[in-house]
Amino acid sequence: DTAVSQTPKYLVTQMGNDKSIKCEQNLGHDTMYWYKQDSKKFLKIMFSYNNKELIINETVPNRFSPKSPDKAHLNLHINSLELGDSAVYFCASRTGTGIGHEQYFGPGTRLTVT
Amino acid sequence: QKEVEQNSGPLSVPEGAIASLNCTYSDRGSQSFFWYRQYSGKSPELIMFIYSNGDKEDGRFTAQLNKASQYVSLLIRDSQPSDSATYLCAVILRQGAQKLVFGQGTRLTINP
Numbered sequence: 001d002t003a004v005s006q007t008p009k010y011l012v013t014q015m016g017n018d019k020s021i022k023c024e025q026n027l028g029h030d031t032m033y034w035y036k037q038d039s040k041k042f043l044k045i046m047f048s049y050n051n052k053e054l055i056i057n058e059t060v061p062n063r064f065s066p067k068s069p070d071k072a073h074l075n076l077h078i079n080s081l082e083l084g085d086s087a088v089y090f091c092a093s094r095t096g097t098g099i100g101h102e103q104y105f106g107p108g109t110r111l112t113v114t
Numbered sequence: 115q116k117e118v119e120q121n122s123g124p125l126s127v128p129e130g131a132i133a134s135l136n137c138t139y140s141d142r143g144s145q146s147f148f149w150y151r152q153y154s155g156k157s158p159e160l161i162m163f164i165y166s167n168g169d170k171e172d173g174r175f176t177a178q179l180n181k182a183s184q185y186v187s188l189l190i191r192d193s194q195p196s197d198s199a200t201y202l203c204a205v206i207l208r209q210g211a212q213k214l215v216f217g218q219g220t221r222l223t224i225n226p
Contacts (some may be wrong), residue, residue: 041200043158043216055212092156102148103214105157 001026004106006091011080011110020077021109023091031055031075033103034066034096035094049074081113115140120206120217137203139215140184146206147179147186152219153199162188190194193224212221 005023013019025032031058034046048056049068063079074091091106119138134150146165150158164170164177164186176189176223188207190197203217 040218041152042218043202045215048213102160102163104160104210108157 002106003091004091006089006106006109008109008111009107010110012114014114015081015083017081018077018079019081019111021089021091021111023074023106025072025074025091025093025104025106027093027095027104029093029095029104031072031094032068032071033094034074034076035090035092035105037088037090037108039087044070047074047076057105082109083113086111086113117141117207117215118203120201120203120216120220122218122220125220126223126225127191129195131193133193133197133199133202133224135188135190135201135220135222136152137186137188137201137205138184139186139205139207141205141207141208142181143208144181144184144205145208147177148204148214149175149177149188150202150204150216152202155182158184158202175219190222195226196226198222198224 007022031050033048034078035043037043046060046070047066051071052068065077068074088108088110092103096105116142125181149162152158162175164175164179167179167181170177174191178187200219200221202219206215
């Protein structure tokens with residue numbers, strides 16, 4: 001019974017292609033996130049959705065588009081992939097709002113653009 | 115100045131000793147502070163959170179928060195080789211914000 005799951009785990013593709021990463025959480029959480037972790041292990045937020053509504057949209061190229069069909073799912077679509085997009089992408093979720101902010105991460109998707 | 119700063123290490127500690135990991139943050143209005151552990155090739159795992167000044171203990175782990183000095187630390191007592199990982203400090207920079215900002219992480223190695 002995985003809490004936050006992502007597919008695929010590994011994704012190898014060529015420059016210029018379009019790809020999607022899917023995320024699902026079965027924790028009943030209201031808020032979901034996408035993070036990017038680069039080769040130096042720096043973890044940076046990209047997007048956040050609360051009950052299907054976009055609430056955080058960091059400075060991310062327009063080629064990245066999140067979609068949340070329902071509060072248990074948050075997908076990430078990337079158009080025209082570039083070499084610099086190679087990284088590990090983590091989905092995370094948390095419940096509610098307020099001072100507590102314990103986030104739970106999925107296993108990650110390692111994207112390699114060649 | 116980075117919003118959340120950690121010494122990237124590596125930090126080497128002998129088995130059984132106390133490992134001390136430090137983190138500073140830039141926004142004095144920050145309210146919530148978290149420590150995540152990340153093993154190589156794995157996802158970050160929440161191990162401690164602290165909201166009030168002082169110490170918070172959970173097993174071998176103690177989180178310490180000093181809001182006046184904008185400083186949060188993690189102590190690991192009786193360090194074990196299985197504690198070898200990268201430790202990420204994360205902060206919500208101001209109350210009500212939804213965004214968790216991470217430091218660059220400290221790589222900890224426990225030597226048997």
